[in-house]
Amino acid sequence: MARRDQSEMAILGGLSMQPMTAYALREAIRDVLGHFWSESFGQIYPTLNALEEKGHVRRREGPRAGSSIFEITESGAARLHELLSEPITTTPPRNGLLLRLFFGRTLGEDRCRELIEEARADAERRLADYDALARTVTTQEADSPDLPYNLITIAAGRHGAQATIGWADEALALLPATKKATP
């Protein structure tokens, strides 16, 4: 699966929920898929044009002059299913935090402690967000057949955040203690 197709998949997926403008699509991707996916305008507009040419989306008059609402076609739905079925492409890992910590002796222990504490605080915030999101979604989409799938992705975020918190605590304990003269 060409990496390019990844954007196609997200865009067709978004439109499969409901027709919308490119702008709204970008917002939907940011707000709904934001914790595990992202698309920029620079990808969305060209990809939509390509999808239109292939007949996978149809363009209709938008809410204002010059704007368009895109809607997925049947061939688009088929294409989405096909894309979803292809093997997952993973990108090589690049974790800037862990790289810095690995060279922690060069960076300095204090800075390492700070980095870990920041990561922990951030995870704590995300954890609260996921919990709130799970509650909102559960009530607002109570009857939607998409609810379980939505909850599964939220659960992934929650488990990830919890793992970060657990790791941070362990990491802080592993950090060599700075020796300070006791007064």
Add this chain to the structure above:
Amino acid sequence: MARRDQSEMAILGGLSMQPMTAYALREAIRDVLGHFWSESFGQIYPTLNALEEKGHVRRREGPRAGSSIFEITESGAARLHELLSEPITTTPPRNGLLLRLFFGRTLGEDRCRELIEEARADAERRLADYDALARTVTTQEADSPDLPYNLITIAAGRHGAQATIGWADEALALLPATKKATP
């Protein structure tokens, strides 16, 4: 921090452990930092040349004709410290597994279950790897001042893998049960 500098950081970091050839550097990055970092030849060779021009690394005769051993200079060490101190740049998330699961109704429940089970099995494998790695490193680098930092990165992998396992179990339970006629 330009994204470009990320490769510089990893390369200088690698050479700060010990001087080596570009080829060995790539292997070291793959084998030692592999679970949270990666560099390809296409990055390593040009970056090393750039670093040499700036005087951050020095080139010496390698083990065979035409090969070079690179060694970090003092200015290189300073540069490394500077790079490590810069704010962490994060790339926007793109999780192909979660994207597929989010559109799980389109993909189909059976395929979703398979994907989750694969992810779980993979995490299980990684977990075993991290545990083994932690043991090896603890004995082999028992006296190294880098040991705690090394263990911190391994712990991150372990916690991440455990989180995936926990998530997978929860996700499988969340999946809507396929209704089958009871015989």
Add this chain to the structure above:
DNA sequence: CATCGCATGTAATGGGTTACATGATTGA
């Protein structure tokens, strides 16, 4: 003498972000 692992590099390609440029509509 063939093959595998060490070793170096470049070029094509792909993909993606960011910044820029432009304009319509709405609400304060």
Add this chain to the structure above:
DNA sequence: TCAATCATGTAACCCATTACATGCGATG
């Protein structure tokens, strides 16, 4: 009427992977 938001699109740039091309040296 002025700012903010909705809306569309392009171009520059950057980074990174991949594939390719090349050759030495040891081991069987």
